[in-house]
Amino acid sequence: MPKPIDNDQLTFPILIGDIGGTNARFSILIDAYAEPKQFPIVHTADFATIDEAIQTTVLDKTSVQPRSAILAIAGPIKGDEIPLTNCDWVVRPKAMISDLGFSEVMVVNDFEAQALAVASLSEENRETIGDNPMSPIASRVVLGPGTGLGVAGLVHAQHTWFPVPGEGGHVDMGPRSARDFAIFPHLTPIEGRISAEQLLCGRGIVNIYTAVCIADGVEPKFTNPADITATALSGVDPQAAETINLFVTYLGRLAGDLALIFMARGGVFLSGGISQKIIPALKRPEFRLAFEDKAPHSALMRSIPTFVVTHPLAALSGLAAFARTPSNFGLAVEGRRWRG
Template sequence: MVKHRNAVRSVAQDQVLLAADVGGTHVRVGLVSQPAGAAGPVSVLRYERYACAEWPSLTAVLQHFVAYLDRSFHIDRCAVASAGYVLDDAIVNGNLPWPVSIRDVRDSLGLTQLAVVNDFEAVAYATQFLAESDTLPVIENSAPRANGPVLVMGPGTGLGSAVLLPGSPHATVLATEAGQIALAPGTEREIEILRVLARERPHVSVEHALSGPGLLNLYRAISELQGSPATLDQPTGVTRHALERSDAAAVEALDVFCALLGSFVGDLVLLYGASGGVFLAGGILPQIRQLLPASRFRERFFNKGVMRPFLQQVPVRLMEHGQHGVIGAASMAIAGRAGSG
């Protein structure tokens, strides 16, 4: 399925570039116009979202997008934001549906410049250009937001996380593999769940619980502990039944998910000194945006002993992933903050 956004308007050839945000479920692609003097936010002239499962490769997705552009545009620059890391010619990540060859993308599209950046680096970079109306409050406070590090994280196919460090003339983004940190239970019930999860693997990461597949892992473990059959086999089904309160294991799984998320986000805020706030992204959270503020997220976020007063000054807001990965990738490439592939 392809979702179309925006129409191309007339701009100079040297002001445009192709940008893609590659996730485990969707590829978001945009034709982006850089601002005059390469300062300020970019403009997205055309935008489409592709379901990864319907395409054989990233190259095929990008070729389809380019084929429908105005023929007056010759695309020779591209910025790709992707989960994982670059190793030689490949983008390495177990959550992507197919291998990604940097050389194949560059050669097949005839690119002279291909910049590659971590997907959550790109989303974090784009938060500089967010308006408050683009986000929803999860935890608010009356104090003005500090000009400090900003944490961006979110559960989707995996668990992404990055930190924006304000600076001049450009901010710096620290990519992290925070999702691979060991899962830390905070209650007796969560210890029981961890014991079940640990039977399958020697290292239970946070991502193994806080992601789409992670929600399903929680549901299956809780079903076993409740002595009930695990009849649901998709994260969306767990979410739906939890919100409808029609499956006891799904209800508890989503409750534990929110509690673990609050605890982990609080840990990361303390780790990075993220006084500038938190933006939550990812494919799951918008589906539970009404539930999250009233869940145990808040309780566990603040439950950090003597650091509670610090955390009470840190706003937490929910953002739709949307075009932000595309905007961030393009902006980083224009500012020379992305690596070349």
Template sequence: MNQYALVTDIGGTNARFALYNLVTNELSAITKVVLAKNDVLLTLIKDYLIAQSVKIDMACIAIACPIGDEDTVIMTNNDLSFSRSELIKQLNLTKLEVINDFTAVSYSIPKLPKQDLVQIGGAEPDLNHPIAIYGAGTGLGVSHLINVNQQWISLSGEGGHTELPMTTAEEDLILAQLRKKFGRVSSERFLSGNGIVNIYQALLQINNQSVEDITPDIIVQKALTNSCPICLQALTHFCTFMGRFGGNLALTLNTQGGVYIAGGIVPRFIEFFKLSPFRSAFETKGRMSYLVKKIPVYVIIHKDPGLFGAGVYLQNSLK
């Protein structure tokens, strides 16, 4: 058996590639590619393997979309698609696993060292209970872990495409603006990079200001420097919505094992996030508030939990 396997973490904006050492459980040769409209996954993989001067016979593709039994896998937030059988044939693979990107993130969690986590509230986790994982990036990913006979099993799903309830009059106005734009408004329309922009632009409309094109990075930067009141308002709403959504996940499976936040957005403003209404929104669950107050929330600051988790998943599948 080849010591190295290929692992990928393919999101709506970036594709990450690495070699996973099946003996030492370590990642190496991590490479990030910004996806272009006409990119072909097989070509990206071949280019990566040529650059590393390595041959592999196993791979785990973690990708941001629903995974079924079909041969063709089609992404949700960009135009990338691929055929499993073609990858196996063209790369001469003996084993190919294809999993949701947040399934991969979830498998990293039991193996992450404490220095890769920042705790925000709650007590100690009870690992006899389930764990929830979610995260905002190009989209909103969701997964759960349950412990079955001392083995963690991931429950994948598309929870980012559920609806997010509003609880204040101002939030109702934001939702009304997004309904004009999207019709049905999923949680992902609030909790993603584009979600920050959606909230900001809705606030501009509510305040009778002209809507401008802007990136989430600029909104975050202006909020952190307190140089734009509406940017600050937008980022605060984002943190509040993250808390409410996470608390809903915690209640759904009573995740006393903890709630983990992944994705590339929150780690960029972790100190702001700690001081935001996030935890209050997480815990404000009426008669069930006492239940979620105990549940710890962790922000994952490991740079590549999806790649690492893809390797763990592949390794587990060999046992």
């Protein structure tokens, strides 16, 4: 059985992968100075296994054969068989080593990769939400509504960035305003509770919209989150518009809670496609008002900046930064790195 090894540099060329519930993105980093070679986005539903996807869409398409791999996956990492939370793929590092020709494989949480990106994100790859555009070298938080809801912390200490993975998308969310109390009874609980991911992801948009329609006594018109979002931003449907207002409010509440937990003076970063699509809604007052409404620490919250990550391949960028200079990051590898 391959044993965990120290946090030394992976062997180039390195396959880098960002594996989500719906899409997988791959690139190859030839050496520490090269720009990653990108490959077309893979739909996870199109392939029975991740190994098949890598072989067909990457290895069969390039003469550069990677010696090692670092993969960011949407799900907790434990053992030699690692299932993804929101798709049927299972990552088996030992099988990848024997079948795909890698000398070593490292697996990290997908939001650790987002946190690695946030550690070095340039101003042109982020959009400021609120009045504070500065991001000091201090602890940060990244969260991203997508197929699910990912959360990670990024602690800065001893001149090193330490990503802190977790399952923060599954914390409880509860009603607060009078309107919340009218809507929450119509949300679908999971084993008796409403988690953040029940509200703050693609299906969460649909959940909120359906509950708003039921509370208003109207028939829901939409079942697709993209349709709800587009209609809301156009302002032609009051229930869709309220859905996105509530979505950014709930996102602001959770982002503020996480900022307090991590004392994230370096900022809170919203990643993923949904955040990018709703930037106009995030720039309206609701998000920052909910973010800052944390008495007795409202003054502290006003000083913490918030951003949307606009880099199109942020996770791959973060993994590439680690692959180039792993000594800059306190990334835990025990039980998550295999060598043949």
